[in-house]
Amino acid sequence: MLAEALEWLVTPASSLARRSGLLAGQIAIRHRASRCRSLWHGHLQATRRYITSQVAALTPHPQQVIVLGSGHLNDIDLDALLELADHFVLVDIVHPLEVRWRSFRAGGRIELLEADLSGSLENALAGGKTLLPVDEAIRSRIMSADCVISVNILSQLPVGAHDLWAKSGCSEAEIEHLSHTIIKAHLELLHQSQHGLLISDQVARLRGLDDKGNSITGAWQDLLFGFALAKGDEEWIWQIASHAERGDGYEEERKVVALRLATRFED
Numbered sequence: 001m002l003a004e005a006l007e008w009l010v011t012p013a014s015s016l017a018r019r020s021g022l023l024a025g026q027i028a029i030r031h032r033a034s035r036c037r038s039l040w041h042g043h044l045q046a047t048r049r050y051i052t053s054q055v056a057a058l059t060p061h062p063q064q065v066i067v068l069g070s071g072h073l074n075d076i077d078l079d080a081l082l083e084l085a086d087h088f089v090l091v092d093i094v095h096p097l098e099v100r101w102r103s104f105r106a107g108g109r110i111e112l113l114e115a116d117l118s119g120s121l122e123n124a125l126a127g128g129k130t131l132l133p134v135d136e137a138i139r140s141r142i143m144s145a146d147c148v149i150s151v152n153i154l155s156q157l158p159v160g161a162h163d164l165w166a167k168s169g170c171s172e173a174e175i176e177h178l179s180h181t182i183i184k185a186h187l188e189l190l191h192q193s194q195h196g197l198l199i200s201d202q203v204a205r206l207r208g209l210d211d212k213g214n215s216i217t218g219a220w221q222d223l224l225f226g227f228a229l230a231k232g233d234e235e236w237i238w239q240i241a242s243h244a245e246r247g248d249g250y251e252e253e254r255k256v257v258a259l260r261l262a263t264r265f266e267d
């Protein structure tokens with residue numbers, strides 16, 4: 001806890017990232033990733049392999065690649081990618097210290113942009129529920145990039161504002177609608193880019209034991225507020241939390257899909 005508090009103090013972050021809790025959330029991911037290292041290994045490796053192979057297959061050689069939700073880069077093999085493209089733009093609400101250091105050492109090849117990719121936080125913090133469009137400067141970078149990769153962020157986008165909306169009296173139906181709109185806008189952005197890649201968890205379920213010690217498995221729960229993604233180029237199961245990690249007698253797994261968003265989708 002002390003390490004996390006110290007990290008919160010020293011990480012350069014916008015007031016939006018601090019007040020919304022997303023800085024704290026990102027710091028928590030670092031510690032969780034370390035506790036769940038072996039459990040997450042397969043998922044992180046599958047994500048890294050998919051991204052690297054897709055960027056390697058791009059012709060001509062990509063000049064500019066944008067990563068949305070870069071975070072700690074646990075699921076991105078940036079060294080391998082730097083062999084494959086000239087310039088990387090990493091976009092997240094906050095960039096951890098180690099990623100800032102890496103960018104500093106990369107001689108201008110790794111650019112960091114901070115943005116709320118949900119468009120929800122500013123207004124939610126002020127008690128409102130209007131969504132803002134993605135910042136125009138970031139949108140135009142996304143439109144002109146050779147490849148845009150959304151990496152394990154899609155289901156997280158509505159999470160930051162969820163509790164703020166609930167506190168300001170939004171009904172569950174309103175929150176569902178806002179969350180659906182955020183997911184839709186992100187998918188549209190990827191569809192409009194020249195080459196959009198999406199890696200996202202889409203459903204989650206719990207496993208545990210009943211009173212008699214028999215194993216029970218819950219139904220898959222939607223994480224994308226009604227969006228069914230097309231079949232992935234690749235799909236896998238992410239063992240996201242053990243019994244010990246959840247602390248409630250259940251373990252949690254998620255289905256992850258990795259795909260190119262080539263055609264427009266139907267809402």
Ligand SMILES: C[S@@+](CC[C@H](N)C(=O)[O-])C[C@H]1O[C@@H](n2cnc3c(N)ncnc32)[C@H](O)[C@@H]1O
Pocket residue numbers: 022026029069070071072073074075076091092093094115116117118119151152153156157160
């Ligand atoms: C599950 S992590 C993705 C994994 C990340 N690539 C990594 O390896 O750490 C989700 C990331 O999305 C970012 N994020 C969540 N909500 C966001 C928002 N509204 N705008 C921008 N980034 C957001 C978090 O800061 C975090 O880095």
